[in-house]
Amino acid sequence: MASLKYMSGFGNEFSSEDPGCPGSLPKGQNNPQVAPYGLYAEQLSGSAFTCPRYSNKRSWLYRILPSVIHKPFAPIPQGNLSYSWDEIGPDPNQLRWLPFKISKTSEKKVDFVTGLHTLCGAGDIRSRCGLAIHIYACNTSMENKSFYNSDGDLLLVPQKGNLLINTEFGKMLVEPNEICVIQQGMQFTLQVFEESRGYVLEVFAGHFELPDLGPIGANGLANPRDFKxxxxxxxDRQVPSGFTVISKFQGKLFAAQQNFSPFNVVAWHGNYTPYKYNLQDFMVINTVSFDHADPSIFTVLTVKSTRPGVAVADFVIFPPRWGVADHTFRPPYYHRNCMSEFMGLIKGHYEAKEEGFLPGGGSLHSIMTPHGPDAECFEKASKAKLEPERVADGTMAFMFESSFNMIVTKWGLEACNCLDKSYSNCWQPLKRHFNPKWKPNDK
Known part of the structure; x- marks a missing residue:
């Protein structure tokens, strides 16, 4: 259904041509006077021309017609897509959402674009600084319609339903427990086969990359070879009735009409592409002695900021693994953080909150807002026999972590009708265990 190939490494040069048109990729130069098969050469740039070679991102596309052939763009309705961070006041409370709702096909047909709902974010699109977190909930495919984001990169995390994503570079089938990155400016259309839901992390500055490994060494976490x-x-399809190209530009949606499919790229080469990754390929690093390693060891992708060690956004997962730490409270510790932490659940039961935090829902713990395991988890883990155990089997939770102080939209706090107003109750049963007569030899 979707043909893919492995990346040999992040930032490397890739090339592909449709098997039906051998030799369609020009040899020796990027922009010949006459391209093979009468194609048009078009470059897609994801960085400034004069960026250092290691960070320069661009791809050449050889297409039947160039993407410039379209009628003028005109504004279209925004739906629940919003970048107005001041539409409602800040809220420092711990927030949790029940599974986000998906409209039934019989009620209303909703595709990926019309099903985008902005949950929270921070920063400014015009100055290319910040990020946004969206929820998509759709029940129908995009028909004769494409979408591209002029404002930044999109990381898609499907939770329910497979996605067949057709891009200018080719097709990708993305299933729950996989992720997909569509980089800035890349056109795509999204086909669904059932009611579908998932999470979207949008970054306005920089691109996703693999984190540095430091003392871990050469191997571990997400391996470059596992990205596709x-x-x-x-x-080569004419659309006399009109094909709609939707652009998100400075946070607003615009549509233009053309009479042909934009997915007419016969060959391409470069290092600026869409890609996917299966989360089960993640190589977990963890403690084999005592204490609790920081969640940064579970980072799949990062978007670096100009401050060393501080990210615009990290994509972190909590996959199945072994827990073997001795003399340790093994679940996540109680915590206050200088980062914003949004968590979602793809499947299963998250170890620190087995009740209430459900697949298709989410939680937000803002900067310096305390959070941690609920009372039931604390009591259970404090008394558990410490022996090797499997953690998170059948589960995949993830976190979008950011140095930006995010604010929740009006849709997220009110209109979605999914906010769990009883969330804070999960910590209220925590008991006092303080014993001033405790001795070092006491257990």
Missing amino acids: VPVACYE
Whole structure:
């Protein structure tokens, strides 16, 4: 259904041509006077031309017609897509949402674009600084319609329903427990096969990359070889009734009409591509002695900021693994953080909150807001026999972590009708265990 190939490493050069048009990728130069098969050469740049070579991102696309052939863009309704961070006041409380709702097809047909709902975010799109977190909930495919984001990169985390994503570079089938990154400016359309829901992390500055490994060494976490890019697969399709190209530009939606499919790329090469990754390929690093390693050891992708060690956004997962720490309270510790932490659940039961935190829902613990395991988890883990145990089997939780102080939209606090107003109750049963007569030899 979707042909893919492995990346040999982040930042490397890749190339692909449709098997039906051998030799469609020019040899020796990027922009020949006449391209093979009468194609048009078009470059897609994801960085400034004069960036250092290691950070320069661009791809050449060889297409039947260039993407410039369209009618003028005109504004279209925004739905629940919003970047107005001041529409409602800040809220420092711990926030949790029950599974976000998906409209039934019989009620209303909703595709990926119309099903985007902004939950929270921070920063400014015009100055290319910040991020946003969205929820998508859709029940129908995008028909004769494409979408591209002029404002930044999109990381898609499906939770329910497979996604067939057709891009200018080719097709990718993305299933729950996989992720997909569509980088700035790349056109795509999204086909669903059932009611579908998931999470979207949008960053306005920089691109996702693998985190540095430091003392871990050469191997571990997400391996570059496990990422996949599409294989060229062109559509030579006229659409007399009109094909709609939707652009998100400075946080607003605009639509333009053309009479052909934009997925007409016969060949391409470069290092600026969409890609996917299966979360089960993540190589977990953890303690084999005592104490609790920081969640940064579970980072899959990061978007670095100009401050060393501080990220615009980290994508972190909590996959199945072994827990073997001695003399240790093994679940996540109680914590106040200088980062914002949004968590979502793809499947299963998260170890620190087995009740209330459900697949398709989420939670937000803002900067310096205390959080940690609920009372039941604390009592259970404090008395547990410490022996090797499997943690999170059948579960995949994740976190979007950011140095930005995010604010929740009006939709997230009110209109979605999913906010769990009883969330704080999960900590109220925590008991006093303080014993002033305790001795070092006491257990």
